[in-house]
Amino acid sequence: MRKHTLISTAIVSTSLLLLSACGGGAEAESTETSAPVADSVEVTDAWVKAADDGMSAAFGSIENTGSTDATVVSAESQASTALELHETVENESGEMVMREKENGFTITAGQSLALEPGGNHIMLMDLTDPIKAGDEVEFTLTFSDDSTLEFSAPVKDYEGANENYESGDDEAGEHEGHDMEDMDHSGGSK
Amino acid sequence: MTPAEPGAGWSRRRLLIGGGVAGAGGLAALGADYASRRARASGTDESPSLNGEVRIPFYGAHQSGITVEPQAHATYVALNLKKGVAKKDLARMLKTITDDAARLTQGVPALADSEPELGTVPARMTVTFGFGPNLVARVAGDAALPEWLGSLPEFGIDQLEDRWCDGDLLLQFNADDPFTIAHAVRMLLKDTRSSADVRWVQRGFRRAQGSEKSGTTMRNLFGQVDGTVNPQPDDTDFKELVWNRDGWMTGGTSMVIRRIAMNLDKWDRLDRPGREQSVGRNLANGAPLTGVNEHDEPDFTALTPVGFPVIPEFSHMARARTPDRSQRIHRRAYNYDDAPEPGKISNSGLLFVSYQADATAQFVPIQQRLDELDLLNEWTTPIGSAVFAIPPGCDENGFIGDTLFD
Numbered sequence: 001m002r003k004h005t006l007i008s009t010a011i012v013s014t015s016l017l018l019l020s021a022c023g024g025g026a027e028a029e030s031t032e033t034s035a036p037v038a039d040s041v042e043v044t045d046a047w048v049k050a051a052d053d054g055m056s057a058a059f060g061s062i063e064n065t066g067s068t069d070a071t072v073v074s075a076e077s078q079a080s081t082a083l084e085l086h087e088t089v090e091n092e093s094g095e096m097v098m099r100e101k102e103n104g105f106t107i108t109a110g111q112s113l114a115l116e117p118g119g120n121h122i123m124l125m126d127l128t129d130p131i132k133a134g135d136e137v138e139f140t141l142t143f144s145d146d147s148t149l150e151f152s153a154p155v156k157d158y159e160g161a162n163e164n165y166e167s168g169d170d171e172a173g174e175h176e177g178h179d180m181e182d183m184d185h186s187g188g189s190k
Numbered sequence: 191m192t193p194a195e196p197g198a199g200w201s202r203r204r205l206l207i208g209g210g211v212a213g214a215g216g217l218a219a220l221g222a223d224y225a226s227r228r229a230r231a232s233g234t235d236e237s238p239s240l241n242g243e244v245r246i247p248f249y250g251a252h253q254s255g256i257t258v259e260p261q262a263h264a265t266y267v268a269l270n271l272k273k274g275v276a277k278k279d280l281a282r283m284l285k286t287i288t289d290d291a292a293r294l295t296q297g298v299p300a301l302a303d304s305e306p307e308l309g310t311v312p313a314r315m316t317v318t319f320g321f322g323p324n325l326v327a328r329v330a331g332d333a334a335l336p337e338w339l340g341s342l343p344e345f346g347i348d349q350l351e352d353r354w355c356d357g358d359l360l361l362q363f364n365a366d367d368p369f370t371i372a373h374a375v376r377m378l379l380k381d382t383r384s385s386a387d388v389r390w391v392q393r394g395f396r397r398a399q400g401s402e403k404s405g406t407t408m409r410n411l412f413g414q415v416d417g418t419v420n421p422q423p424d425d426t427d428f429k430e431l432v433w434n435r436d437g438w439m440t441g442g443t444s445m446v447i448r449r450i451a452m453n454l455d456k457w458d459r460l461d462r463p464g465r466e467q468s469v470g471r472n473l474a475n476g477a478p479l480t481g482v483n484e485h486d487e488p489d490f491t492a493l494t495p496v497g498f499p500v501i502p503e504f505s506h507m508a509r510a511r512t513p514d515r516s517q518r519i520h521r522r523a524y525n526y527d528d529a530p531e532p533g534k535i536s537n538s539g540l541l542f543v544s545y546q547a548d549a550t551a552q553f554v555p556i557q558q559r560l561d562e563l564d565l566l567n568e569w570t571t572p573i574g575s576a577v578f579a580i581p582p583g584c585d586e587n588g589f590i591g592d593t594l595f596d
């Protein structure tokens with residue numbers, strides 16, 4: 001049985017605190033040597049919505065403790081054949097829809113970016129296998145300097161995160177109506 | 191706060207998140223709020239100013255909802271496992287709800303908490319898990335079943351209703367704030383929904399936090415001081431009496447929960463001397479009828495001028511007590527006061543809850559004696575009954591019940 005825990009992120013972030021507590025010295029060093037962006041980024045409180053097939057989404061907080069902005073340009077995971085970085089915006093008809101975020105997620109130096117239902121998120125476009133509550137899904141984020149960061153996110157049953165998906169390319173309809181309701185596997189209630 | 195104190199990681203994490211609030215959403219703002227509260231708390235004044243901020247460590251050798259000074263409110267939820275839910279599903283579920291409990295008890299919203307603002311007032315909450323025989327057998331087979339786990343023997347006084355009995359998984363919530371409990375129950379039931387159905391829910395209360403000096407023995411709805419003679423965590427023999435030492439249950443305990451209806455209307459007809467004799471203690475401060483103060487030793491040999499024992503032999507105290515020091519239990523009861531049935535004006539009683547290393551060896555003999563003879567039985571009727579195995583606690587790398595899975 002896997003001894004991996006849901007709260008491993010807590011341990012990581014604790015050690016991170018110790019790191020960042022070392023203060024200015026570390027920062028100065030990182031600008032001089034231009035350390036990989038991924039080294040100063042941490043993902044905490046990550047989780048993924050449970051789903052049997054189709055789409056799902058991952059959430060959490062991406063924190064940039066570095067002194068330069070960090071930009072996530074892509075995400076990968078064994079759990080899905082394709083992943084996209086999504087934002088949620090209002091479309092012409094006034095509906096909130098999610099769509100690919102063109103230039104990725106930029107996290108300002110020293111700040112955090114929240115990935116939340118109804119906001120930015122990492123979209124799993126097509127699950128390879130059902131992901132069930134309590135499973136752990138591994139992700140790899142790639143930054144603009146090609147550095148990468150891995151994190152693990154537990155799966156949770158979640159009824160929200162049902163925004164419509166508006167396909168990034170303007171070829172109408174391919175994904176139309178393919179909303180995240182499809183990933184809602186709990187059944188029964190509908 | 192010592193570094194080893196469970197839950198320390200959570201506050202550090204919130205501090206971290208709070209460090210970069212701007213630009214992040216509402217959750218980060220919550221984190222900041224939390225951070226500033228923690229910052230205040232880590233100053234010279236270690237004790238939080240609000241009871242809502244008081245956190246009971248979650249991780250440790252034992253689950254924390256047994257020895258902590260009883261909180262004002264309790265909700266017990268028993269679940270039935272769905273068909274086909276197997277060992278690996280249970281491991282996943284237990285990991286998830288362990289994480290929920292670890293967070294919420296520390297005032298940190300659960301992952302995927304859709305009302306995170308409701309998760310920030312722990313108010314001394316503890317969340318304790320218990321296993322029924324069905325869960326234990328599904329995970330580890332019949333060989334893992336403690337002998338004492340299962341329905342209690344039938345007692346003559348019992349009028350058990352199925353809707354208050356048994357269960358596969360017990361979730362025990364205690365906190366000084368019922369609002370805190372409501373949110374935690376909601377969160378954990380969302381995370382058990384795919385594997386289990388609610389079987390019963392029982393809610394109980396004591397005096398509100400702050401209404402009485404802490405450490406005051408509780409009263410039940412008969413007005414009696416209830417809980418005077420009760421092994422306490424700092425007693426030298428508490429460990430032996432309460433913590434189990436068998437295999438996967440080492441550091442765990444057995445829990446008996448009995449829903450006992452108290453007939454307040456009938457009790458009304460009994461005058462004060464009769465009420466005091468039914469237990470053998472006075473109502474003013476719970477002192478034995480042969481003493482003055484609550485904790486005075488009762489003298490069972492003292493006689494009335496007419497020659498009867500001052501503490502009647504049929505009194506609850508005389509019957510519940512035994513010279514066999516190993517036959518003792520740790521009681522942690524709550525009152526219930528639900529909506530009356532049509533035509534009635536009360537539906538009240540006691541959620542009798544006790545913890546003991548071995549329910550068969552410790553609880554059953556007491557209940558048998560009370561079943562044979564106890565004046566209090568005139569006014570009380572057990573209508574619900576369940577026994578659960580309370581597994582030991584866990585550390586940050588484990589989950590509650592993990593010893594059963596090894």
Ligand code: HEM
Nearest residue numbers: 414415416417418419450469507510511540542556557570
């Ligand atoms: C509604 C039901 C009950 C009521 C109202 C009740 C009430 C009381 C009261 C007022 C006392 C005296 C104060 C104290 O030491 O706590 C007492 C003592 C006690 N009760 Fe109960 N009780 C109930 C059920 C039970 C049950 C089901 C058991 C166990 C099978 C039990 C076991 C004990 C024990 C062990 C003591 C301490 C006896 C001693 O002095 O050594 N009680 N109870």
Ligand SMILES: [Cu+2]
Nearest residue numbers: 057086098123
């Ligand atoms: Cu999306």
